[in-house]
Every structure is written in C-alpha cells, then in structure tokens.
Amino acid sequence: MLREIARLVLVLGTICSLSAASLAYVRTSLADRIEMQEDFYVRGPALERLFQRPAQELLAEKLTVPVGEEAYPVFYLLEAGEVTGLAVEAAGKGGYGGNIVIMIGLDPRNDSVLGVEIVSHSETPGLGAKVELQGFRQQWTGLTLDCPVALTGDGGRIDAISGATYSSEAMVDGTNQVVLLLRNHREEILTLIGQRSTDPSGGES
Amino acid sequence: MNFRQTLTHGFWRDLPPFRLVLGLCPALAVTAAAENGLGMGLAVTFVLIFSNMFISLLRRVIPDKVRIASFIVVIATLVVLVELVMKAYFFPLSQQLGIYIPLIVVNCIILGRAEAFASRNPVHLSMADGLSVGLGFTMSLTLVGSIREILGAGTWFGLAVFSEGFEAFSFMVKAPGAFLCLGLMLGLMNAWSRRRGEIFIQT
Amino acid sequence: MDMLLLAIGAIFVNNILLAQYLGNCPFCGVSKKLSTALGMGAAVTFVAVVASMLTWAVYHYLLAPQGLEYLKTLVFILVIAALVQFAEIFIKKQSKVLYDSLGIFLPLITTNCAVMGIALLNIKHGFGFVQTVVFSAASAAGFALAILLFACVRERLFISPVPSAMRGTAIALVTAGVMSLAFMGFTGMTN
Numbered sequence: 001m002l003r004e005i006a007r008l009v010l011v012l013g014t015i016c017s018l019s020a021a022s023l024a025y026v027r028t029s030l031a032d033r034i035e036m037q038e039d040f041y042v043r044g045p046a047l048e049r050l051f052q053r054p055a056q057e058l059l060a061e062k063l064t065v066p067v068g069e070e071a072y073p074v075f076y077l078l079e080a081g082e083v084t085g086l087a088v089e090a091a092g093k094g095g096y097g098g099n100i101v102i103m104i105g106l107d108p109r110n111d112s113v114l115g116v117e118i119v120s121h122s123e124t125p126g127l128g129a130k131v132e133l134q135g136f137r138q139q140w141t142g143l144t145l146d147c148p149v150a151l152t153g154d155g156g157r158i159d160a161i162s163g164a165t166y167s168s169e170a171m172v173d174g175t176n177q178v179v180l181l182l183r184n185h186r187e188e189i190l191t192l193i194g195q196r197s198t199d200p201s202g203g204e205s
Numbered sequence: 206m207n208f209r210q211t212l213t214h215g216f217w218r219d220l221p222p223f224r225l226v227l228g229l230c231p232a233l234a235v236t237a238a239a240e241n242g243l244g245m246g247l248a249v250t251f252v253l254i255f256s257n258m259f260i261s262l263l264r265r266v267i268p269d270k271v272r273i274a275s276f277i278v279v280i281a282t283l284v285v286l287v288e289l290v291m292k293a294y295f296f297p298l299s300q301q302l303g304i305y306i307p308l309i310v311v312n313c314i315i316l317g318r319a320e321a322f323a324s325r326n327p328v329h330l331s332m333a334d335g336l337s338v339g340l341g342f343t344m345s346l347t348l349v350g351s352i353r354e355i356l357g358a359g360t361w362f363g364l365a366v367f368s369e370g371f372e373a374f375s376f377m378v379k380a381p382g383a384f385l386c387l388g389l390m391l392g393l394m395n396a397w398s399r400r401r402g403e404i405f406i407q408t
Numbered sequence: 409m410d411m412l413l414l415a416i417g418a419i420f421v422n423n424i425l426l427a428q429y430l431g432n433c434p435f436c437g438v439s440k441k442l443s444t445a446l447g448m449g450a451a452v453t454f455v456a457v458v459a460s461m462l463t464w465a466v467y468h469y470l471l472a473p474q475g476l477e478y479l480k481t482l483v484f485i486l487v488i489a490a491l492v493q494f495a496e497i498f499i500k501k502q503s504k505v506l507y508d509s510l511g512i513f514l515p516l517i518t519t520n521c522a523v524m525g526i527a528l529l530n531i532k533h534g535f536g537f538v539q540t541v542v543f544s545a546a547s548a549a550g551f552a553l554a555i556l557l558f559a560c561v562r563e564r565l566f567i568s569p570v571p572s573a574m575r576g577t578a579i580a581l582v583t584a585g586v587m588s589l590a591f592m593g594f595t596g597m598t599n
Contacts, residue, residue, distance in 0.1 A: 008271050015263075015275055019282035019482070026286060027478055030293040037296040096413075098533040122533065124421075124595075226577050229436065230521050234429035277489055277518075281482040289478060304528045307481040311521045313433055380427050381589040388574075388581030396573035 043073070043089065043103065046117035050105035051077055051085050058087075063192055065185055072181055076193050083108050083193055088181060089119060092174025097122035100131060100170040104178045106145060108190070111182070116140040116175070121167075128167035136161055136168075140175070146183075148176045211330050215337030222345060222387075223394045225338075227313040232346060233383040234305050239362050242350025244298045246343025248291065248306065252283045253315055253342075254335035257323040261331035264324050276319045277310075284310045314342065353377045353386055411542045418546035420594040424522055425554040426587055431522030435555055436580050438513070440566070445559035449552030451513040453545070455495065456523045459488050460544035463527040464537060484527050489518045522551050558587065 039062070044055030051058060063074040070091075077085030086108045091099040101119040106112060116137050123129045130136060139158050143149065149172055150156025151165075160168035182189075206214065219225045222232045228249075235245045259279050260267075267275045288306050291299040299306060309315070318338055323331040354360055357377030359367045376382045424430050431452070438444045463484045471477055496514045500507045517523055526547045530540045561583055570579050 004268070008268050011267055012271050012275060012278070015278050019278055020479075023282060023285055023289075023479065023482070026289055030289050033293040034289070037293060041296045041300070098535075226436070227433065229432040229581075230429050233432060273518075274486075274489060277485055278482070281485050285478060285481050288481065304525060304532060307484075307528055308430075308521050308525060310481055310485050311519045311524045313519050316519055379592070380429065381585045381592065383429065384581050384585030384588055388578050388583075388585060391578040391581060392571070392574040395575075395578060399573060 042119055043075075046103040046119050047075055047087055047105075049117055050087055050103065050115055053077070061196075063189065063196075065181065065189060065192075067181060067185065070177075072177075074189060078193070078197055081197065083190060085114065086189070088178045090174040090177040090181075092170035092172070092177070094166060094173055095121060095123055095170035096128045096164070096166040097124065100167065100174060102171060102174040104140070104145075104175060108186075111144050111146060113140050113143045113145060116171075123164070123167045128161075128164040130161045130164060131167050131171055145175075145179045148179050206330075208330065208333060211333045212337050215334070215339070215341035216344070217341075219338060220341045220345060220394075221314050221338060222342070223391055224398075225314070225317075226391075227317055228342060229387070230308065231305055231312060232349060233380075233387060235302055236346055236350040236353055236383065236386075237357070237378040238301075238354045239347055239350040241298070241301050242346035242348075243343065244291075244295065245302060245305065246339070246346040248287050248302075249309055249312060249314070249342055250336065250339025251287060252280065252309055253318060253339040254332055255283050256280045256315055256319055257331040257335035258328060260319045260323040261326060261328045272324065273316075273320075276316060276324075280315055280319070281310045314338065349386060349390065352390075353382060357382060411538070414539060414542055415546035416597065418543050419550040419553065420591065421597055423550045423554055423588075423591050424525065424547045425551050426584065426591045428525065430525035431520055431551055434513075434516060434520055434522075435558065435584070436577050437516075439555050439559045439562055439580070442556070442559045442563060444513075445555045447509050448513045448516075449555050450509075451517060452520060452522060452551055453548035455488070455492060455514070455517050456526050456548040456551075457541065457545050458495075459491055459523050460527050460530055460540050461537075462487050462491060464530055464535075464540045467531055480528075480531065484524060485518075488523055488527070492518045522548070554587070554591075558584065561587075 039059045047058045048055045058075055061076050065072045065074055073089045075087040076083050087103050087105045089103045091101045093099055100121040103117045103119050105114040118132050149158055151158050151160045151172055222228045231245050235241045256279055260276055322334045351361055355366055356374050359371045359373040425435055434448050438448045467480055492514050526544045
C-alpha cells in the first residue's frame with residue numbers, strides 16, 4: 001500500500017518537475033523575443049502615430065521607470081542631443097472592461113501634450129471603445145501636464161464620452177499617473193536619457 | 206487498426222468536430238477568420254502529436270490511479286509551450302486567439318485521444334493518430350473559418366473576394382453565425398454520410 | 409452599482425456560452441432533459457466560483473510575485489482538477505442525495521472549458537478579489553440560465569419533425585444560434 005503511494009507520488013513528481021524544468025528553459029530562451037514582439041505590435045503602432053517615425057527606430061530607445069509597484073515604459077526622440085519628444089505609457093484603472101493602457105506623447109521642452117494614443121483596451125464596442133476616436137482624444141492635444149486633468153463633471157476640462165463614463169475616467173486616471181510621474185521623476189528620466197545617448201554601448205540601465 | 210488506417214481515420218471516419226463531436230468550443234470561437242482557424246488547428250495538431258507521443262511512451266510507467274492527472278500535466282506543459290512559441294513568433298495571431306490558446310488544455314479531443322488511443326497503443330501509431338486527428342481538425346476549422354470569413358467579411362485569409370458592391374453579412378462573424386454555420390455544416394455532413402450508407406454517430 | 413453592472417454584463421451581454429462560446433460540450437451533451445441541465449448548471453456554478461477564488465489567490469500570491477505568470481495554464485488546470493476531485497469525495501461523504509443529483513456531473517467538469525475560461529478571464533480583465541467572485545458567480549449563472557432555457561427548447565424539439573440529417577447536435581447548434589441572436593439584443597444594456 002505504502003509502496004504504491006510512493007510510486008504514485010514519484011511518477012507524478014517526476015513528470016511535474018520535468019515539465020517545469022523544460023518550460024522554464026523555453027521561457028528564458030524566448031523571453032527577449034517575446035518582449036520585442038510585444039513592443040513592436042502593441043506599442044509600435046501607437047508610437048508611430050505619435051511621432052510619425054518608423055516604430056523600429058523609436059522602440060530601440062526604451063527606458064523603464066519603476067515607481068512603487070508600477071513600472072512605466074518610456075520612449076524618447078532625440079534630435080541633436082536634445083530630447084524633443086517623450087512618450088510615457090500608463091495603465092488607466094477603472095475601465096469597464098479592465099485597464100485602458102494609454103501612451104501619452106509630449107514635448108519635454110514645454111511639457112505640452114502632442115497627443116494620446118490607446119495601446120490596448122477591452123471596452124465594449126460602440127460605447128467605451130469610443131475612447132479610440134480622434135474626436136475624444138483630441139482634447140488631450142495641447143494640454144500642459146503641470147496639473148492633474150479631470151472630467152468636466154468633476155470640474156475639469158475633458159468632456160466624457162456620453163454613456164461611457166468609466167472608460168473616460170480610466171483615460172483621465174492614466175493621464176494623471178503620467179502627470180505625477182513627470183512631476184516627481186522628470187530629472188531622473190532626462191538624466192537616464194542623457195547617460196544613454198553619451199554611452200556608445202547603449203547602456204542597459 | 207493498421208498504420209495506414211490510423212494515419213487517415215481523422216480525415217473522415219473520426220473527423221473532429223463533425224464526426225467526432227468533440228472540441229466544439231474552439232470550432233465556434235476562433236473561426237471568425239480562416240487564418241485564425243488554421244492557426245488554432247495547427248496549434249492543436251502540435252499538442253496532439255506530442256501529447257500522444259509522451260503518453261504512449263509513458264503508458265507502462267504511469268500508474269492507473271494518477272493516469273488522468275499525469276495526462277493533464279503532459280498536455281498542459283505542451284499548451285504552455287505553444288503559448289510561448291506563438292507569442293515569440295506569431296504575436297498578432299496569439300493576440301487574436303487570446304484565451305482560446307490556454308483553453309486547448311481543456312479541449313476534449315486531446316484528452317479523449319490520450320485516453321482512448323495513446324494510452325493503449327505503441328508510439329508510432331499514437332503519433333500517427335495525433336497527426337491524423339489534428340490535421341482533420343485543422344481542415345474543419347479552416348473550412349468553417351473560410352465560409353464565415355467569406356460571407357461575413359467578404360475576404361479570405363484577409364484578401365478581398367468580392368467586388369466593392371458586396372455587402373457582407375456581418376452576422377456570420379458574430380456568435381449566432383458561428384452556431385448556425387456549424388449546425389448546418391453538421392447537418393450537411395450527416396446527410397452526406399447517410400447517402401454513403403454509413404450510420405449516424407451522434408444521437 | 410458597479411458590481412451589479414458587472415453581474416448583468418456577465419449574465420446577459422457577454423453570456424459565457426452564447427457570446428464567448430465556452431462550455432459547449434456539456435451544453436450539447438446534458439441539455440436533453442431539464443433535470444440533468446439543472447444538475448449540470450448547479451455543479452458548474454459551484455465549481456466555477458470556488459475555482460475562480462482559488463486560482464485568483466494562486467495567481468496573485470504565488471505566481472505573480474515569482475514572475476511565473478506564464479505557468480498559469482498549467483497551474484490552473486491542476487487546481488481545478490484537484491478541486492473537482494475533492495468536491496466529489498466531499499459531496500459523496502456528506503450527502504447521498506446531493507451526490508446523486510450533482511456528483512455524477514463533477515468528473516465532466518474538469519474538462520469543461522467554462523470553468524477554466526472564467527478563471528482565465530478573471531486574470532485577463534485584471535479583476536480584484538470581490539470582482540472575481542461576482543464575475544465568476546454571474547458568468548456561471550449565465551451558463552446555467554442558457555443551459556436551462558436550452559433544455560426546455562430541446563425537450564420540445566425531441567417531439568418535433570426535424571429532418572433526419574439535422575437531428576441531434578446539428579439542430580441543437582442551430583437552436584443555440586437563434587438563442588444567441590436573442591441574447592445579442594442585450595448588447596448596450598450596460599456601460
């Protein structure tokens with residue numbers, strides 16, 4: 001009886017550990033490629049529309065800024081040693097179908113917003129999915145990110161999409177995360193970019 | 206069954222999901238486009254061939270009591286493998302298929318073949334069985350996907366089929382179209398097999 | 409209010425069976441009689457809610473902190489399989505009546521994609537614990553509702569003159585299509 005149980009445990013245990021080991025191996029060998037693919041297909045299109053440059057070029061310049069539990073991916077545009085464009089991705093919480101991931105492009109010289117793009121969302125088609133529409137997103141263009149934004153219902157300047165308050169609030173939440181990030185970590189980000197552009201190896205910091 | 210029969214039985218005699226009524230969920234869920242159907246079918250084929258192989262190899266080692274648990278571990282490992290490889294090399298497709306890739310793990314075809322075939326047959330036969338049933342499933346999914354995509358979106362593998370005046374029945378690429386299309390195809394296949402004098406499989 | 413919307417959305421708008429296509433095998437298999445459909449609906453609801461709570465905890469407290477999110481498929485199916493085993497043993501010991509009405513469906517549930525699907529959707533949508541419980545209970549209730557309605561239709565189909573080639577699963581799928589069309593009418597009810 002005991003021998004039989006031991007055999008059961010042994011066989012199952014061996015199968016499980018073999019499977020875990022092989023998966024861990026495959027995962028580590030594919031991790032870089034998966035991240036590259038995610039960047040290219042998920043973030044690439046948003047970046048392309050923001051800066052009118054090929055995605056490959058923009059994706060090569062990626063920073064990750066950790067703040068507390070979140071980590072914000074940051075992309076930048078460098079012209080003659082000066083940072084002329086910055087794109088920050090943030091996950092806006094409280095959407096109807098989960099987080100709405102947005103990418104805000106801005107000009108760091110005067111902190112004005114170039115535009116906002118939706119990286120991913122799972123809102124209801126025809127309602128919450130209207131956050132993708134140019135007419136709604138246009139409200140971001142030209143904002144200056146020195147103070148938090150809010151919906152008109154809360155005394156702010158952004159008109160919510162009618163029938164999709166949750167989705168609009170998630171967009172505002174994402175934007176305010178970027179406002180906070182810039183307020184607290186602006187210098188840190190610019191220094192990191194500076195280090196990278198002078199370091200010929202590209203620097204993996 | 207001899208080797209040749211094993212290699213071909215999945216194409217008609219046990220064609221899933223029509224003749225072997227298993228794996229209906231992916232057949233409905235991912236067939237809004239032919240490409241998705243093909244991708245899903247190939248993923249299932251891969252899992253099926255190798256799960257049959259491992260289970261057949263291990264069939265004398267695995268004690269009967271933990272048989273199902275062991276099968277599930279083997280199948281789930283292969284599914285995670287497919288998930289990772291798809292993300293690394295076919296990212297857009299993996300986004301399209303979404304949660305239906307991890308759900309291959311509960312696809313009744315795979316556990317069904319493991320239990321009914323691989324656990325009592327030698328390795329070469331089991332792999333042939335996996336290949337045959339898997340390719341049969343791929344064919345079915347691609348066919349359903351083609352019909353739904355052509356009628357529902359007016360394209361086939363993303364290429365336009367009709368001239369501009371065509372108004373697509375977007376109904377076909379939505380949920381009701383999936384059920385209706387699969388149901389009617391099943392009916393057609395039943396009528397065809399009755400003409401050939403074969404007995405019905407479903408009740 | 410949020411929770412109510414979430415629940416209504418999961419039951420009607422995104423019905424797990426008729427809009428997300430999950431759980432079709434038991435749908436066609438056990439929906440021939442109202443009583444078996446009721447048993448299956450109850451069994452799925454019970455397992456789905458408990459499994460979602462367990463998988464949510466496992467994902468957020470075991471897998472995510474170790475960076476092992478990619479193993480979720482493997483771990484979830486094992487959790488569900490083990491849960492179903494325990495539930496079966498437990499119910500068998502506790503109540504003969506309950507076992508006869510619910511127990512026979514339990515082994516089928518391990519490979520029911522509705523349960524696994526709900527667990528995966530909770531993670532995909534990034535729900536918190538309370539949302540997870542509400543969403544999985546509502547989704548499972550949606551499954552039970554669909555399978556019950558369907559069983560009523562099927563009991564009548566059984567005595568209708570269906571063309572012989574369409575009998576069985578074929579007509580069941582077509583009927584499900586019509587029901588799914590009806591459920592599409594709920595789109596836009598929430599949000």
